[in-house]
Amino acid sequence: MQVVLPRIGTVAAWRKEARRLAAAGVAPEAVIWSVGTAAPDLFAAALPTAAGAVALTLPRVAVEGLETALMHSDPERFARAYALVLRLSRRELRWGDRSDPMMRRVLDQEKAVRRDIHKMHAFVRFREVTPPGANRRAFAAWFEPDHHILEAGAPFFARRFGDMDWLIATPTLTARFECGEMQISETCDTRPPPADATEHLWRVYFANIFNPARLMVQAMQSNMPRKYWKNLPEADLIPELIRSAPARVAAMREAEAQMPDPRLQKRLSAIAAQRIKD
Structure with missing residues (x-):
């Protein structure tokens, strides 16, 4: 059978479908997962209960890790996660x-997704688009x-x-925050x-x-x-900053060499102050 997940709320939709399929005893190899416009009958269709029904019971850390890994761009992530939750349950x-190849792949993808979220938080650059007279x-x-x-x-x-009001657009989805409410929609305008x-x-x-002086290009x-x-x-x-770094470091060293030793300066100041007192 084919399960088509929506582009918005994909992880929550996968979780709902995984529970339904597991309760019906549907094997991982019997399901084709994809993302697109979800057809209502795919979600509403009743599955016959099979003898191999599995009640999905997972530790919280597993749920959080799987749901994070499901944001990965790997098209096989849904099938892999469904097979994994059955084995875990x-x-x-x-x-x-x-040591398990499937588990290792999911853990690596979870790490990659968390890193990508961190990069988003660090490298989103907003540009002001306030209309005249706005409150x-x-x-x-724009972020990719x-x-x-x-x-x-x-x-x-x-x-x-x-x-403030803002939006962050990506090639697939856009987050729009207005008057304290956030909405997610599919991206229509891909111009920065x-x-x-x-x-x-x-x-x-x-x-x-x-x-x-602390430049490490590779890092x-x-x-x-x-x-x-x-x-x-x-x-x-x-x-230009990389190109000029050696010359700037050399200038800093030369300027430092011409400056008096701060410890000597401190000592001379103390001696002068003592002489004034005497």
């Missing part, structure tokens, strides 16, 4: 056992995640920027928002916190992968 496998400031951002993380990552911005005055502030801030690109650079206003400064 039958006590054929323990959650976290990396609340409005901002928009590796996985389907918008629904999980957007609440962070709702907590942090609850006093226009530049605004805050882009200059980002550049000034980044240039001032950049320390050429920087690991934490700020190049795929994000095109949507970061400060990223166009990076090539």
Whole structure:
């Protein structure tokens, strides 16, 4: 049978279908999972109860890990997760056992999704789009995640920027926060928002916190992968900052060599103060 999950609320829909299939004793290899426009009859269809029915009982850590891994971009994630929950519920496998290839794959995908959410929180750059005469400031951002993380990552911005309206658009879904309410919809407009005055502030801030003496290009690109650079206003400064780093470090060393030893200065000041007293 084929189960078509909706693009919005995918994880919750998968959980509901997994319980229904397990209660009917449907084997993992008998199901084809996909994401798209869910047909109502696929969710409403009654399945005959089979002798192999399984009641899904999982520890909380397993539920949280599986639901995180289900945001991964791997098209086989739904089938793998369904097979895994059956094995876990039958006590054929323990959650976290990396010796099992299926478990190891899910754990690795969970880690990748959590990292992607962290990158979203770090690299979303809002641009102001407040219309004239509006009572609340409005901002928009374009972000391209590796996985389907918008629904999980957007609440962070709702907590942090609850006093303004904003939207974050990705190639598939858009989160819109207006007047304290957040809605998720499918993305219609894939054009990034226009530049605004805050882009200059980002550049000034980044240039001032950049320390050429601590530059490690490989580590920087690991934490700020190049795929994000095109949507970061400060990223166009990076090539020049890298190129000029050796000269800036040399100038810093030369200036430091010409400065008096602070310990000697402190000692001379103490001697001078003592002479004044005497």
